[in-house]
Amino acid sequence: MGETPRIAIDAMGGDHGIPVMLAGADLARSRRDDLRFLLFGDREQLADGLRAYPGLRAKSQIVHSDKIVAADAKPSQALRNAKGSSMRMAIDAVKAGEASAAVSAGNTGALMAIAKLALRTLPGIDRPALSALLPTFEDTDVVMLDLGANTECDASNLVQFAIMGAAYSRIMFGFPSPRVKLLNIGTEDGKGTSTLRAAADILKGTDTLQMDFQGFTESDKISHGDADVIVTDGFSGNIALKSIEGTARFVAGVLKRSFKSSLRSKIGFLISRPATEMLREHLDPNNHNGAVFLGLNGVVVKSHGGANEVGVANAIEVAARLVEDAILERIGEQTGMIRENHMAQAVK
């Protein structure tokens, strides 16, 4: 077990800013009494907001920042202007060891660029990856990465993502040996790009990893629940994630339109509300909120810009779990094994 989680919160980011970030932090605190918070943002607004949450106030320290990273800033712009912003200061607190993890609902590209520059990657990891939990037909979520941090990836990037995803799955769901699959356009050995085939060969050839590598899967099986971790490059991962989001919204929209199409349908809808609420609950992104930048010297969690307090609380709890279960050390051990295995093979 690692340290007691002390979470640095960029309170200014996201569509709803301070009110939702404080409400989310207070919800997380009410679930876990051991959490401590550093709140980065406008001192007066934060002090004002905290009046409604005496429990949270007792566990929080405000750090003033009067600068916000713009939601539409390009990563390069954001990097140049980040100094003194609530986002940058939250990440710097992780770097300085004052906080054990940072949570932000701000600009994703900026957060990634700032986090990468400030925290650098772990030994054995060339690039960080954006990782999220997606719902499945089963009781547990599937870990999917990379979801957009790296447009192009080579085979060792994918292998490193597999290691990081497996560590994430072990911590979140307790699987000793998570089932890991590579996203491809077919499941036969010869399918896809040479990069994917090379990554599969490395993962098949390394038996000291704490994962059960099961080859390729296709994107219509992401929600089947027959993989615990799905690994892909950031381009394909982003395409898949947004296709899933868009289709879920599309189906919900068509369903809504259908329900409004006649009086009979409207009545049926009212009666079957518990069922459609269950659907909404299952698909609600707030219940799966908290995308993690894995592979950095520090835990950085992105809360969805539009998340409500439940979503923010979930993102904070993900950060806390990763800290207390020492994900950085776990990833480090496993990348070490890949390196030793490669050296052993080179000696042969």
Add this chain to the structure above:
Amino acid sequence: MGETPRIAIDAMGGDHGIPVMLAGADLARSRRDDLRFLLFGDREQLADGLRAYPGLRAKSQIVHSDKIVAADAKPSQALRNAKGSSMRMAIDAVKAGEASAAVSAGNTGALMAIAKLALRTLPGIDRPALSALLPTFEDTDVVMLDLGANTECDASNLVQFAIMGAAYSRIMFGFPSPRVKLLNIGTEDGKGTSTLRAAADILKGTDTLQMDFQGFTESDKISHGDADVIVTDGFSGNIALKSIEGTARFVAGVLKRSFKSSLRSKIGFLISRPATEMLREHLDPNNHNGAVFLGLNGVVVKSHGGANEVGVANAIEVAARLVEDAILERIGEQTGMIRENHMAQAVK
């Protein structure tokens, strides 16, 4: 206007074989009296099956084949063993000018390999692309390509796909200048791969094309109806398509489970059945059936392996529309323009 459509049907392919292919052909015939058919497959089974469809029998000619391309054959295997198969013979009939289009519900990879070898690509087209119609919130479907024929594509491949997709959209929906977008992981100019940016530059710089090129789109907007054609490489296209299919099934599955969760929900479901039927109707792949291999010297349409007779009839009608509106000539004219434009730029 082109010729009267004479459709070569691989009657042996697909999950349901002859019964569904004949029922689908008869349904298409009942909608369009001008269609003629060449039916490739087992002579006795076909003659037997046709007894139920005297109308279809009058418009059809049976061509015997006692060989079937296996549903699980690899493309390379299938190519070697294809001679004399119903699939190969249907495509050869197009090549010989005996049929104006071929429709098969068989093995997609094999169909593509056989069609490419037998028919070759059109002048100005380096690679054929698999193209399909996807439902949107609006009244018309969006044309999406490539959906898996080409794992890796360069910028000119993508430009050619844009031309072919626009021609397809013009024919199916009558848009004089379809709105074309490239699938990317962001909409800003600098997003994505260098290949995507190069393709966007070529499409922006060529104003003689019969399309309204509108830059990049993201995969959560595929069903928004704000693009008529979405262009992508076969890897990303396949990832997006299968993510969409998987999510639609997932949402429907969760909804079904929710409706069964209590007596109240069950009653609500029965009452709101017209609404859920409307959803089913809208999402039913049979209503969007008929993926087209664009870019070959001939029209080849893939019907989904599991399609019912409505799906098969739709696939046949797509083939007929493409033939009578002379899609091959339309694509040829436009690729000629790209070549002239490039030469003109080279002279400058």
